[in-house]
């Protein structure tokens with residue numbers, strides 16, 4: 001049984017007739033010690049997917065389907081049970097280290113908070129453990145860092161603090177929502193290495209959200225490619241990079257020069273933008289930007305298997321020999 | 327930290343000096359001869375002249391201004407024309423009523439506002455929130471003198487729980503004195519509490535939308551815990567600003583309320599001195615009130631420094 005098993009997840013804005021599905025019918029799983037990536041452009045629903053796992057969707061949004069964590073369905077869990085899981089069994093790392101920390105509380109207190117909340121540690125014990133955590137994330141001068149405020153740190157240091165906070169209670173699942181997007185290239189490297197080390201050490205599962213193909217290629221074992229709230233392709237990262245099936249994935253990879261599968265490669269290079277949830281047409285959502293689009297694409301294609309461990313949703317997937325059907 | 331403190335202290339002194347200059351200038355160009363007021367319209371010219379000499383009114387303006395400031399530094403504010411006693415003594419005795427009244431009213435207002443504001447924010451867009459918004463809308467619109475009279479009618483005349491006005495003095499004991507201040511403080515506090523509750527609610531809702539509150543929730547804090555431990559302290563920054571401004575309003579309100587409740591405070595003193603053209607009292611009381619307001623704002627600045635480490639570390 002996988003650690004996290006998401007089946008037919010829908011995320012809805014509003015209620016009743018006027019409700020819009022921002023995320024539509026996605027399924028995936030993350031096992032212990034496994035790193036799974038969600039790749040997609042801005043606005044495709046990556047963050048909302050992450051928040052729905054924690055049960056922390058913004059007001060007015062609701063999730064339907066099934067999110068099983070350790071065999072328990074999170075969507076039917078009460079608020080009290082969810083609070084006991086958050087920060088304890090499931091840790092979350094956020095996109096913006098600049099705003100993710102409380103500006104008027106010391107770094108030490110902020111990291112100690114989940115420890116005191118979930119493990120029943122006393123003040124002194126939690127402080128000692130916090131110091132230990134700060135050493136583990138390789139913060140220079142960890143003892144002094146305990147009493148420092150977030151604004152006195154650099155962006156990279158703050159993100160390390162956010163990571164320490166997420167890891168404090170040794171969660172079995174980590175969710176990292178674009179953990180390096182807001183950081184300089186050199187710092188990105190260090191943070192990713194730190195994440196890899198920590199996940200390797202703790203054997204926790206990692207759901208890594210990114211819009212950077214370089215990060216995806218380097219870090220993940222399996223990947224889901226999302227477009228406009230749906231999964232258009234998923235499978236082992238290696239196979240998807242060497243043999244992308246969906247026209248969107250292929251366009252993404254074409255937009256990245258092969259030798260530059262580095263860290264500052266962004267996806268903005270496909271002409272056009274992801275349609276907003278309110279302006280999504282019927283049929284294949286990628287239609288407005290797809291060079292292969294034909295009349296059949298006005299009907300939404302389902303995810304169909306391509307080999308034992310891959311799926312893709314397109315009417316015009318290349319044959320296994322690489323040719324495109326007419 | 328030291329630098330910003332020094333800067334704030336300096337601006338406190340400069341503002342106070344400006345206030346004295348403005349008060350002096352305004353009274354200077356105001357028509358009306360205090361000597362004439364004191365002696366009445368039938369006074370002989372030579373008696374008038376003698377009194378002017380005694381009051382120092384024959385001196386040029388800048389000398390009188392300088393003498394006033396110098397006196398202030400020595401704690402000598404001159405003698406009241408009408409009461410014939412030192413102004414410092416007069417102000418001192420009145421402060422014993424006004425300061426406790428203002429502090430009590432402000433504490434009531436802050437306490438009420440925090441309870442209502444936090445409650446409304448935690449029930450955002452639900453009936454509890456709408457209820458608080460409706461109640462505070464009414465509270466904002468109630469004039470304090472009218473509420474004061476209503477309170478007297480109900481609690482003093484009908485229920486007979488409080489006396490209808492007057493002040494027994496602190497010599498009568500702490501509780502009897504506080505009891506005399508409670509209704510006027512409440513009358514002053516309600517409108518301020520209503521305004522402040524809305525500020526607390528708005529500031530909290532603002533902060534509750536911030537990323538770090540979501541981080542707090544992701545750590546496993548309940549909504550209420552995240553509000554108490556993370557949102558509230560950040561929300562206090564705008565709330566403190568408004569409290570500082572409200573303190574000035576509150577002091578102005580005491581002028582009316584002390585008259586409604588016949589309390590021998592500073593507000594009543596200034597009201598009486600204006601009627602009697604007691605310039606010596608007026609100018610000093612006005613400067614004194616301004617000094618209180620400026621000092622409160624100074625304290626608010628210190629409060630910012632205490633609450634927001636970003637300001638402490640900015641030089």
Ligand SMILES: Nc1ncnc2c1ncn2[C@@H]1O[C@H](COP(=O)(O)OP(=O)(O)OP(=O)(O)O)[C@@H](O)[C@H]1O
Nearest residue numbers: 013022041042043044045046047048049058276277
């Ligand atoms: N609170 C909200 N209310 C309404 N719509 C929202 C809300 N939050 C997000 N959305 C919409 O849902 C869609 C998906 O948002 P989401 O934040 O998950 O995107 P994302 O893939 O994480 O993008 P990014 O790379 O910019 O972080 C977007 O189109 C966004 O406009």
Ligand code: SF4
Nearest residue numbers: 284287290297314315
């Ligand atoms: S279904 Fe049609 S429009 Fe969509 S990706 Fe495939 S070819 Fe392009």
Ligand SMILES: [Mg+2]
Nearest residue numbers: 046047095177
């Ligand atoms: Mg996002």
